[in-house]
Amino acid sequence: MDGPLLRVAGVACSWLVLIVLIYAVDNRHLPALWALVTAAVTLWPVLRGTSADIEDSAVDDDHAALMQLRVLDQQVNAFIGPICAELVSLSTQVQQVIDESIQKLYTSFNGLNSHSAAQNELMIGIANRVSGAEQEATENVDPVTLNDFAAEVGRILDTYVQLFVDVSEKSVQAVHKIQDMVSQLDGMFSLINDIRGIADQTNLLALNAAIEAARAGEAGRGFAVVADEVRKLSQDSNKLNDDIRRRAEAAKETITTVESVVSEIASLDMNIAIDAKGQLDGMIKELEDVNEHVAKGVAQLTEISGQITGEVNTAVTALQFADIVGQTATKIQGKAGEVETVVALAHGQSALAQSLPDLLADTCQKLNDLAEQQAAAASGAETGDDSDSAEIELY
């Protein structure tokens, strides 16, 4: 095997190491990396052995390769450094954006939860007020419920119906008394007729007495005067009798008018009350339906409100992914640091090494040490991780 081929192999090996280093950001890949480097180191003497016949020229080639490797190493270092820095900055940005958004979402969900609870409370209050389930003892004025209202209207209607019945009863009683009075008046008319009969008879008697007095001549003159006076008296009596009859007839007429007035008071069409009662019953039924509907609606609202709370809680729990993202971002930053360390190590080795075999052996040794350190750190971090995950801050 000739010098250029060896250089190409060496450079390929170094590249392989670097590429693997760049991608092996996770601790798990370090053993694989270690295996690769070991393979390279083992391969190196073989490559050297096969090229023993051209060892002298190989020393020069070796030095040139080392120089090329250093140049390459610097380029890689200059390339990897900014990438790692950007990786750190990007993961920090991700962390910040997530933190801010999560805070907003958390506030928003909490607001949603408390508004939903307030809405529910309000609806229950309205429903209780409507159905009268809750009496506010703190207020002096009793809250009027629809049921109270309906019951009160019913009571007032009953009172009015009772009033009609009472009025009718008294009116009928009054009519009975009026009729009694009318029969008394009728009795008076018959008495007046009797008095008229007596007066007529008195008149007739006075006439007879006057005739008898005229027949007696001079001796009957005084008696004739008396008979005439008695006749006048009977005529006056009849006149008075007629007056009494007229007054009594007027009284009877007035009483008849009173009776018709009382009849108007007593005769109320009860169908109005029946219609009112029917309408009231209908309204009460409707109010009961409304109450039932409201109660059902509130029950549904309470259920929905509970569902909202449950869903908001689920969302808040889900928001804890922010912690996981934050931890992952921190890990990415750590891994970027590790990449930088490995690259820096490779860079330092290539700058100091005198020959390719030394460089490879030293690099292997350093990588081995680094792998052990990281393995130790990883096991420590793992036990730490457990406590970390347990201590994730819950919003």
Added chain:
Amino acid sequence: MAISTTKSASQEVTILLGDTFDFSCVDEFRRAYEQVDHADCKRFVIDFRNTQYMDSSALGMLINMEKFWREHEASICIINANQQLKKIFSISRFDKKFNIE
């Protein structure tokens, strides 16, 4: 005569009312129950089978009759009232004062 009174059984008198039972019947109805012999009546039956309409004065008449016969310890029973009349009796709480069949 819109109102007729018959002795329907031992110590029972039935008053059969006319088509309407209103204020025009006050006098006639009063005579129908006041003329019955106190000693020979323990139960009145008021038959509404022919009656289509009554007003509030009918209620007044019935209460006056009840007051009149209360002291003679006779019961009053209302029969054959139609749906509308039963509603009136119910609204005016007559079902508490009278025996409505």
